Amino acid sequence: MGGAFIFDHLRTPRGRGKPDGALHEVTPLRLATTVLGALRDRSLPDTGLVDDVIFGVVMPIGEQGQCLPRIAALAAGYAETVAGVQVNRFCASGLEAVNMGAAKVMAGQADMVICGGVESMSRVPILSDGGAWGADPAVARATQFVPQGISADLIAARWGYDRAALDGLAAQSHARAARAWAEGRFAGSVVPVCDGLGEVLLDRDETVRPGTTAEDLAALRPSFAAMGAAGFDRIALTRYPDLAAIPHLHHAGNSSGMVDGAAAVLIGSLEAGAATGLRPRARVRAFAEIGSEPTIMLTAPAAAAEKALRRAGMTARDIDLYEVNEAFAAVALRFMQALDLDPAIVNVNGGAIAMGHPLGATGAMILGTALDELERTGKATALVTLCVGAGMGVATIIERV
Secondary structure, three states, X not given: OOOOEEEEXXXXXXXXXXXXXXOOOOXXXXXXXXXXXXXXXXXXXXXXXXXXXXXXXXXXOHHHOOOHHHHHHHHOOOOOOOEEEEEOEOEOHHHHHHHHHHHHHHOOXXXXXXXXXXXXXXXXXXXXXXXXXXXXXXXXXXXXOOOHHHHHHHHHHHHOOXXXXXXXXXXXXXXXXXXXXXXXXXXXXXXXXXXXXOOEEEOOOXXXXXXXXXXXXXXXXXXXXXXXXXXXXXXXXXXXOOOOOOOOOOOOOOEOOOEEEEEEXXXXXXXXXXXXXXXXXXXXXXXXXXXXXXXXXXXHHHXXXXXHHHHXXXXXXXXXXXXXXXXXXXXXXXXXXXXXOOHHHEOOOOOHHHHOOOOOOHHHHHHHXXXXXXXXXXXXXXXXXXXXXXXXXXXXXXXXX
């Protein structure tokens, strides 16, 4: 078995996932072809060397249905021999795509794959795919289903994170993202999205708000109090009877934003890279997935990280940089606390609270962010992880070459 190496990665900017967002007129297919076309032009003189395109798509219906990655590869002018498949592990789908592609290469069953994801949340709304977990009363009762916002507030209650701590992390996310953009840290990896005439629609993440303070965020009203009062607090408290109540502290400003975007990561063997004249930038050292208690739902990143670290023969202290998806502020706070991490090495360029969370693409996006930061700082190792609906976590460790 050989290794899996990362040769290149690109992403679109993230546009506000609403009808007034800059990317609303752009179909998911065109978001995907934007990154595939840019990756082809920069790193793939012969697209026939690619075996498969594996994309995360969390709402695989309507414009995001019909095996979008295969159609996107054809529409981007790739060779007809390039296959395509879409995967759905909720919010970690983009990272799951990377891990699946890396596993194929490691096993010698693929030479080169493109992994990533796409989500147009302005055109294919979240939860539009339905499903039994939250919609079938029998299933919801059996699994003690609650919405993710209730889970985030439950985490804050269990580990004592107050509103000031949550808003402070959110303000930091905006400050770090604004600094990263101002210093050009994303310049080599973000592909502008253009309209049919070639005019740029968006060339930077649309939801970053420089100058955001915790005091500004303190004025926002909690988002999930009404859900809690409707009965979901009671369900959560039956699972966690040690708590007297669930204070509702998360709101639009300390939770991830809904956005549109796509990302692509080029992974292959050393031999395939050499045949294309590509220099490996990093290798995938280990990855892991894990299930966790489904009501609290969002605490698995730490367990997934620990599982990946064990597989790599490493400890948390061996990792130079961490990226944990900021689905909610409490998720990042719990992850850092559980692994006893210095916040200075976690999400150093901001996260989804500032830049947004395009569900199917986020995992691949933050993997690319971690790789760029390793190269910028001369550091060696990074761990990328996301919480996942229904109680799961996924983690990936990369090592700079």
